[in-house]
Amino acid sequence: MTSTLNQDQSDYWNGEVGQRWALYHEALDTAFAPFTEALFARAALPPGARVLDIGCGAGDTALRAARQVGSGGHVTAADLSEPLLAVGRERAAREAPGAAPIEWLRADAQDHAFGARFDHALSRFGVMFFEDSTAAFANIRRSLVAGGRMSFLCWRNMAENAWVTLARDAVLPILPEAEAPQPGAPGPFRFAAPETLLPILEAAGFHAIECEPVDRMMRVGDTPEAAADFVATRGPIARLLREREPDVKDAALKIITALFRDRFGSGPVELGAACWLVTART
Numbered sequence: 001m002t003s004t005l006n007q008d009q010s011d012y013w014n015g016e017v018g019q020r021w022a023l024y025h026e027a028l029d030t031a032f033a034p035f036t037e038a039l040f041a042r043a044a045l046p047p048g049a050r051v052l053d054i055g056c057g058a059g060d061t062a063l064r065a066a067r068q069v070g071s072g073g074h075v076t077a078a079d080l081s082e083p084l085l086a087v088g089r090e091r092a093a094r095e096a097p098g099a100a101p102i103e104w105l106r107a108d109a110q111d112h113a114f115g116a117r118f119d120h121a122l123s124r125f126g127v128m129f130f131e132d133s134t135a136a137f138a139n140i141r142r143s144l145v146a147g148g149r150m151s152f153l154c155w156r157n158m159a160e161n162a163w164v165t166l167a168r169d170a171v172l173p174i175l176p177e178a179e180a181p182q183p184g185a186p187g188p189f190r191f192a193a194p195e196t197l198l199p200i201l202e203a204a205g206f207h208a209i210e211c212e213p214v215d216r217m218m219r220v221g222d223t224p225e226a227a228a229d230f231v232a233t234r235g236p237i238a239r240l241l242r243e244r245e246p247d248v249k250d251a252a253l254k255i256i257t258a259l260f261r262d263r264f265g266s267g268p269v270e271l272g273a274a275c276w277l278v279t280a281r282t
């Protein structure tokens, strides 16, 4: 991989955060499962399709796509993060026969020359981090054959995502100078507003663009402790805590654990989550 366009993101997803996502991929896949169902229901990948998974992470969606399109199809799973791709490769080796071959590709989706060879580009929360989103989506469009389709998930407003706000509001008092997410900057809530996203997709050459709201409960952990660990070490709160001293991180974890214990007892923690399911054609 030679591109340095998204060097900050590459450092982020190859560093401590990527390692943590790799280690805890099962909990993430469980949490995201209701959204994954919605994504695949809408994508309706036919047998034999050639699929590009953008920002494939630890491979959950690439593996599912490979099972769905079957041995006559093909999946390219692209990501900046070597630790996450390594998990995907290892999981693929355990796949049952009959799934499509998967090419695990360390690549920047913003400018990698994929070639116009995919019927479908999909992504689960992997398209909100480009330095130049219009250039990146134009590159993704060029990777599709004529009539090709794209389906992806991105988060709606943070305020609609209790799985973030509940814990965030509880820890903000110990993080006085915490910054609010910058609208339009790379990050999970970048495309919360369709007014931001639609012109980008149009400028990138996509047509028939639709943004469907999807609201689901997300199981962030089977116990308050596991759930607190999840929200404090992966996702938007992890970003807030990333540069903090260890004692501040510990205090935040204790606050979130106590909050979840108060609210959910010793049982599983399920919180509301809100996404856009975006579809478009070349």
Ligand SMILES: C[S@@+](CC[C@H](N)C(=O)[O-])C[C@H]1O[C@@H](n2cnc3c(N)ncnc32)[C@H](O)[C@@H]1O
Binding pocket: 006, 009, 013, 028, 032, 054, 055, 056, 057, 058, 059, 060, 061, 078, 079, 080, 081, 084, 107, 108, 109, 110, 123, 124, 125, 126, 127, 129, 130
């Ligand atoms: C929020 S994670 C989602 C991972 C995976 N799709 C999932 O749902 O578990 C975002 C992913 O996008 C990848 N990513 C960010 N910017 C990228 C880029 N420019 N090109 C390729 N992958 C990128 C990250 O490395 C990370 O794996």
